[in-house]
Amino acid sequence: MTPILGRFIILASVLVATTGAFIAYAAGAKRSPEGLRWSQRFAYAFAALMIAATGVMEYALITHDFSVQYVAHVGSTQVPLWVTIVSLWSSLEGSILFWGFILGIYIAVTTWINRNDHQEYMPYAIGTWLSCGAFFSFLIAGPANPFLTVANPPLDGPGPNPLLQNHLLMIIHPPMLYLGYVGMTIPFGFAIAALLRGRLGQSFLRPLRASLLLPWVFLTIAIMLGGWWAYEVLGWGGYWAWDPVENASLLPWLTATAALHSAIVMERRGVLKGWTVTLIQASFLLTILGTFMTRSGVFNSVHSFTQSSIGPTILIFLAAVLLFSVALLSFRIDSLEAEGQLDSAVSREGMFLVNNLFFVVLTFTVLIGTCFPLVVEAVKGKQMSVGRPYFDAMVVPIGTALLFLLGVGPALPWGRASRKEMQRALLPPFITGAVVLVIGYVLGVRNPWTLITLLFGGYAAHVTLAQMWLPLRQRMKRGDSFGPALIDTQLRRGRRRFGGYVVHAGAVIVFVAIAVSSTMRTQQEVTLTRGQSTTFAGYTVTFTGTEERAEPNRQSTIAHFNISKDGKPVTTMEPRMNQYATMREPIGTPAVHSTITRDYYISIMNLQGDQAGVLIINMPMVGWIWFAVLMMGVGGLIALIPMRRRTYVVVPERAPEIDSEVVA
Amino acid sequence: MIATLFLLAFMQIKVPDAAQFVGAPQGTPLTGPQLERRTMEISSELRCPVCQGLAIGDSPSIMAANMKAQVRELLERGYTEAQILSYFEKSYGQFVLLKPKFQGVNALVWILPILALAGGFLLVVTKAKKLETAPVKSAAPNEPVDEPTDDLYLARVREMVDKQ
Numbered sequence: 034m035t036p037i038l039g040r041f042i043i044l045a046s047v048l049v050a051t052t053g054a055f056i057a058y059a060a061g062a063k064r065s066p067e068g069l070r071w072s073q074r075f076a077y078a079f080a081a082l083m084i085a086a087t088g089v090m091e092y093a094l095i096t097h098d099f100s101v102q103y104v105a106h107v108g109s110t111q112v113p114l115w116v117t118i119v120s121l122w123s124s125l126e127g128s129i130l131f132w133g134f135i136l137g138i139y140i141a142v143t144t145w146i147n148r149n150d151h152q153e154y155m156p157y158a159i160g161t162w163l164s165c166g167a168f169f170s171f172l173i174a175g176p177a178n179p180f181l182t183v184a185n186p187p188l189d190g191p192g193p194n195p196l197l198q199n200h201l202l203m204i205i206h207p208p209m210l211y212l213g214y215v216g217m218t219i220p221f222g223f224a225i226a227a228l229l230r231g232r233l234g235q236s237f238l239r240p241l242r243a244s245l246l247l248p249w250v251f252l253t254i255a256i257m258l259g260g261w262w263a264y265e266v267l268g269w270g271g272y273w274a275w276d277p278v279e280n281a282s283l284l285p286w287l288t289a290t291a292a293l294h295s296a297i298v299m300e301r302r303g304v305l306k307g308w309t310v311t312l313i314q315a316s317f318l319l320t321i322l323g324t325f326m327t328r329s330g331v332f333n334s335v336h337s338f339t340q341s342s343i344g345p346t347i348l349i350f351l352a353a354v355l356l357f358s359v360a361l362l363s364f365r366i367d368s369l370e371a372e373g374q375l376d377s378a379v380s381r382e383g384m385f386l387v388n389n390l391f392f393v394v395l396t397f398t399v400l401i402g403t404c405f406p407l408v409v410e411a412v413k414g415k416q417m418s419v420g421r422p423y424f425d426a427m428v429v430p431i432g433t434a435l436l437f438l439l440g441v442g443p444a445l446p447w448g449r450a451s452r453k454e455m456q457r458a459l460l461p462p463f464i465t466g467a468v469v470l471v472i473g474y475v476l477g478v479r480n481p482w483t484l485i486t487l488l489f490g491g492y493a494a495h496v497t498l499a500q501m502w503l504p505l506r507q508r509m510k511r512g513d514s515f516g517p518a519l520i521d522t523q524l525r526r527g528r529r530r531f532g533g534y535v536v537h538a539g540a541v542i543v544f545v546a547i548a549v550s551s552t553m554r555t556q557q558e559v560t561l562t563r564g565q566s567t568t569f570a571g572y573t574v575t576f577t578g579t580e581e582r583a584e585p586n587r588q589s590t591i592a593h594f595n596i597s598k599d600g601k602p603v604t605t606m607e608p609r610m611n612q613y614a615t616m617r618e619p620i621g622t623p624a625v626h627s628t629i630t631r632d633y634y635i636s637i638m639n640l641q642g643d644q645a646g647v648l649i650i651n652m653p654m655v656g657w658i659w660f661a662v663l664m665m666g667v668g669g670l671i672a673l674i675p676m677r678r679r680t681y682v683v684v685p686e687r688a689p690e691i692d693s694e695v696v697a
Numbered sequence: 698m699i700a701t702l703f704l705l706a707f708m709q710i711k712v713p714d715a716a717q718f719v720g721a722p723q724g725t726p727l728t729g730p731q732l733e734r735r736t737m738e739i740s741s742e743l744r745c746p747v748c749q750g751l752a753i754g755d756s757p758s759i760m761a762a763n764m765k766a767q768v769r770e771l772l773e774r775g776y777t778e779a780q781i782l783s784y785f786e787k788s789y790g791q792f793v794l795l796k797p798k799f800q801g802v803n804a805l806v807w808i809l810p811i812l813a814l815a816g817g818f819l820l821v822v823t824k825a826k827k828l829e830t831a832p833v834k835s836a837a838p839n840e841p842v843d844e845p846t847d848d849l850y851l852a853r854v855r856e857m858v859d860k861q
Binding site for chain 2: 276304389390393402413
């Protein structure tokens with residue numbers, strides 16, 4: 034019964050999304066308010082169907098209905114309830130359904146928020162979203178159908194991939210990633226609407242920017258959680274391996290970050306509209322490419338958990354969207370172009386241009402590095418690799434240049450800077466940078482790239498803090514006294530600006546923490562017999578024995594280590610090896626002892642009788658990365674909170690929609 | 698293919714002499730912490746043939762551990778980084794090099810991003826020049842305003858002005 038209901042809902046959603054898309058585009062072309070209302074209804078209906086289909090699947094999972102093929106694949110009566118619930122996104126079919134679920138919610142919420150606004154653009158936007166919705170419903174209905182039935186239902190299933198059961202981070206990382214990935218559909222729809230309309234008015238910049246910023250925040254957090262998961266689970270003491278799937282999540286983040294910056298120039302100067310729209314389209318295309326990379330099984334990856342036949346379908350969709358976007362851009366980009374001008378290249382807007390250049394080159398480099406082995410193998414039939422050493426060599430210089438811009442850009446004034454202004458703006462932060470550099474050197478930093486990062490980081494930190502402080506200082510000059518009330522108005526009035534600088538501050542910490550943790554890391558491999566100890570990086574590690582623990586879905590061997598410093602016990606660490614019934618090789622879970630300054634990391638390489646072969650890693654500052662990325666996300670959210678509409682505006686709340694007037 | 702690689706790895710353990718592949722050692726033998734550091738560095742440039750794209754330095758697999766032991770041994774005997782890399786390349790093919798060589802088609806992976814940077818730089822410069830000399834179509838705000846589009850009313854007025 035359940036699978037039939039599920040299939041019925043999915044077929045209905047294909048129908049609703051397709052019809053809704055046609056109605057919406059027609060409403061856009063005819064500028065029909067009635068048509069817009071109907072397309073809104075179809076958008077809500079699509080969301081309702083997607084939520085219902087996901088509900089049906091969760092019901093099947095929780096009730097262990099093994100007649101449903103997906104449940105037979107990933108379900109198990111032996112796993113805890115939370116694993117059963119998150120099994121929805123543990124394998125291909127379920128994760129595409131989950132995609133549809135999130136897409137539905139995004140579409141419905143955005144449609145509802147703008148139900149009375151931007152009527153000029155909304156029909157085209159809804160049409161574009163529902164077209165994407167139609168594609169994903171089609172995927173769920175056909176190539177990735179989770180509601181297929183099993184003729185002879187098994188009594189129990191194998192449960193989801195053990196790597197996913199290994200850590201609680203797996204509950205939040207995939208949803209965050211999907212919220213980021215799927216969310217890029219929304220600004221894409223807005224961008225297509227602007228292109229189809231041939232206009233991008235000032236008041237439409239706001240929903241465009243907000244719709245881009247929200248998925249950006251999710252994606253930022255998701256990338257960090259993915260790295261953190263790799264660090265906590267994979268046992269090699271790293272968080273980023275330039276693995277194709279990691280790159281797939283980074284690519285749209287890079288273009289979206291570039292777009293968020295160019296949107297600021299667009300808002301201030303009226304230029305770069307076509308460029309911003311292009312970046313938004315690229316971000317969406319890269320999410321689809323990323324889905325292809327993750328889901329097709331073409332790429333080798335530690336994060337890739339599914340191989341399937343939906344690769345070609347996604348590739349066709351990607352090609353279609355690419356052609357459509359490029360064609361639309363080439364016909365319409367002129368209609369969006371420059372209304373304003375730049376005064377001087379050496380200004381804040383000039384730095385924005387360079388920032389965009391670096392972000393795009395970075396995207397291109399990561400894309401080339403990721404896809405190059407595939408191309409070579411297809412063309413020349415030879416296998417080759419492009420791995421971490423390549424990416425490190427290419428990305429570190431560009432990243433360092435971006436950190437430099439992060440400092441210099443906000444220091445330069447808008448418009449045109451005089452020589453004196455430039456000196457005043459650029460020199461003092463340089464002193465802070467030099468101080469940070471010297472402190473780093475004294476603490477033992479010798480790697481030239483890390484030293485440069487410290488210099489630029491100190492510079493950027495000075496500028497960022499000065500910019501946060503600037504409006505407060507201006508207001509105090511005007512006579513307001515410093516106090517909570519002042520800060521309060523400050524936060525409310527300049528929230529966007531403030532949020533932006535919180536993101537920048539987080540980014541500076543991320544840069545420095547990555548540089549320090551990767552170049553200052555030390556490690557040691559030792560084999561310890563029970564009772565034996567070794568001293569490494571200030572701690573004495575004593576192996577006190579192992580313990581077996583049987584859990585329903587796995588057999589764990591836990592090794593106990595006492596950590597002491599100068600004879601005084603500090604903590605105990607318990608890395609483990611987990612043997613899952615469904616896997617041949619055991620999976621290790623390292624133990625991490627985090628302090629403010631550094632992480633002490635123990636990973637089991639092998640366990641034999643009384644002997645434990647362990648990898649001990651000492652990594653300074655690594656914990657700062659998670660914290661600082663979280664700070665970037667929080668900064669993004671601060672910038673997202675809508676401003677209170679000012680009460681002294683005399684026009685009625687529903688002023689006649691100027692947007693929908695025909696452009697003469 | 699993985700089976701072949703396993704076989705190869707097995708054979709190499711039996712034939713530890715790198716001399717027939719890359720000749721006599723050309724560097725100085727390493728010991729102590731320097732040996733550990735170099736082993737780690739070179740291990741990060743070699744791909745573990747049986748893993749999902751991990752370097753042998755990062756992989757917990759037995760094969761990676763064996764390869765790492767080989768790297769350490771070769772360093773102890775005074776082989777240089779270039780010799781060691783070329784030894785592994787001769788044994789496993791260029792697949793094993795995580796940092797592609799600047800050679801043949803593979804050079805493209807290094808050249809293309811640099812071309813993109815150069816091309817993009819030219820584009821930005823011309824664009825900036827064009828924008829600097831562009832005629833002013835609208836009154837661009839010179840004074841930084843805290844929140845230009847915050848005020849819907851202001852935005853609408855501005856939009857109407859723009860249109861005229």
